[in-house]
Amino acid sequence: MLETLFNNTTKERVLLYLYTYQEGYGQEIARILELPLRSAQLQLKKLEEGGVLICRKRDRTLLYQLNPRYPFYKELSAMLEKALTIMPDDERRKYFSPRLRPRRTGKPL
Amino acid sequence: MKKLNWKKMSVEEIGGAISSHLKKRGMDCVLSGGSCVTIYSDNFYKSADLDFVMTEYPREKVDEALNELGFTRTKTWRHYENPKCPYLVEFPPKPLAAGEENIKKIATRTTKFGKLKLLRPVDCVKDRLAAFYHWGDRQSLEQAVLVALNNRISYAELKKWSTAEGSLDKYEIFLQWVKEKKR
Numbered sequence: 003m004l005e006t007l008f009n010n011t012t013k014e015r016v017l018l019y020l021y022t023y024q025e026g027y028g029q030e031i032a033r034i035l036e037l038p039l040r041s042a043q044l045q046l047k048k049l050e051e052g053g054v055l056i057c058r059k060r061d062r063t064l065l066y067q068l069n070p071r072y073p074f075y076k077e078l079s080a081m082l083e084k085a086l087t088i089m090p091d092d093e094r095r096k097y098f099s100p101r102l103r104p105r106r107t108g109k110p111l
Numbered sequence: 112m113k114k115l116n117w118k119k120m121s122v123e124e125i126g127g128a129i130s131s132h133l134k135k136r137g138m139d140c141v142l143s144g145g146s147c148v149t150i151y152s153d154n155f156y157k158s159a160d161l162d163f164v165m166t167e168y169p170r171e172k173v174d175e176a177l178n179e180l181g182f183t184r185t186k187t188w189r190h191y192e193n194p195k196c197p198y199l200v201e202f203p204p205k206p207l208a209a210g211e212e213n214i215k216k217i218a219t220r221t222t223k224f225g226k227l228k229l230l231r232p233v234d235c236v237k238d239r240l241a242a243f244y245h246w247g248d249r250q251s252l253e254q255a256v257l258v259a260l261n262n263r264i265s266y267a268e269l270k271k272w273s274t275a276e277g278s279l280d281k282y283e284i285f286l287q288w289v290k291e292k293k294r
Contacts (some may be wrong), residue, residue, distance in 0.1 A: 022249055083284055087248075087291040095253075103248040106203075 004085050011098055012037055013045045014085075014096070017068075020055065021082040025067040054078070079107040115180070115224070117196035122149045125198060125223045126161055129180065131225025133165070137255055138174045140165035141207055141217055142229040143238065145254070148196075150220070151232050152257040160190070160199035164207040173202065210244065210276045232262035240284035240285060244278035257289045 005011045017034050019026055033041040033063065046066050049083040056069040086094055115128055124140045133140055142150075145158030165173075168211060174184055182200055184192035191200040205213045207230075218231040236258050242251035260262075266286075275280035 024247055030123050083287065087288055099249050099253060101248060102246045103242040103251060105244070 004081060009080075010045065013049065016042060016045045016049065017054075017078070018082055018085065018098050020066060020068050021079065022086070023100050024102070027063045027065050031045055033067075042057045117181075117193060117198075121154065121222075121226065122146050122161065122198065123156065123220060123227060124163075124224045125196065126150075126163075126228040126229065127220070127222030128224035129161065129177075129200060130163065132180055133163075133176055133293075134226070135174075137173070138165060138173065138176065140202075140228070142227060142241050143207060144201070147230045147271050148239065148254045148258055151235055151262050152254070153261060155261075156257055158197065160201050162201050162203050163285050164205055165202055165258055166205070170232050207252040209234055209272070210241040212237070212275065214274060222233060232258055233264040233268055236264055240269075240273070240282070241276065243285070244273070244276055252285065254287065255285060256292055258286075260292055 004014045004017075005095070008014045008017070015037065016031060019031050019035055028043040028046055029039060031037070031046070032039040035042070046055065046057075046064075050066065052058050053065045053069055054072050057064050057066050068078070072078065086098060089098070116124060126146065128142050130142065140163040142161060142163050144160075144162035145156070146161045148156045149158045177183075177200065179197060181193040181194070183198075184191050189202055194202075207212050207224040214230065214234050216231055216234070217228050220227045222227065229235075236255045239251040239255035239258065243255065251279070269285075270282060272277075273279055273285075
């Protein structure tokens with residue numbers, strides 16, 4: 003959907019991941035999106051260098067998120083939201099519908 | 112007591128059987144959470160448990176009533192399970208609320224196993240949207256859209272509630288989804 007604009011499907015998927023999951027690190031993003039780790043890491047690095055993402059270190063892990071101070075943050079978010087609404091339901095539910103609401107401790111899964 | 116075949120019953124029927132049984136023993140409860148989404152989406156969304164919000168009753172009294180239906184409390188938490196029933200039963204703490212708003216109006220559905228009190232569709236949408244607004248939970252957004260598309264709800268009421276929750280921007284996202292999925 004947005005790959006023409008971004009010139010890269012991996013970049014689009016990484017952005018959609020960070021938009022829906024709110025944050026993530028390379029290995030986790032690559033695993034969930036079923037991408038080669040190096041491709042995911044490369045796109046994360048490029049997006050961070052371009053100011054689209056911000057990155058912080060937690061223990062030894064680089065944690066990425068969309069940069070709320072990126073000048074096109076609002077517009078980018080609107081585009082990603084739109085992309086999600088028109089994405090096939092199966093694909094969206096598989097890759098971009100994380101459970102972020104808390105689960106009570108002790109609850110059998 | 113008539114033997115119930117839990118595996119063949121719908122969530123709504125199970126809810127009706129449990130709440131009418133509790134009612135007979137003087138306990139009043141309202142079904143909330145994901146199982147309301149199941150009911151209002153005609154089983155499109157599958158919840159794994161039934162969450163009943165009830166006025167405080169002695170735990171022994173609740174245990175006894177549910178034991179009569181074959182449910183026993185799990186050791187770890189406030190869940191009840193019955194090996195013959197595919198759903199867990201839980202009693203989350205009061206109040207019955209969606210975000211900051213206490214829910215006062217309740218819907219009722221009648222099943223062949225008894226009456227069931229549950230959230231109204233609009234409150235079910237609010238309940239799901241609260242998780243989207245405050246935790247960014249997109250599964251809840253999808254469930255809210257599902258209920259909104261399958262039921263008559265007041266968008267004016269939802270907008271007012273969303274404003275009070277300080278989440279008008281996310282309400283706009285919800286509306287965008289409803290419009291897109293209506294096509």
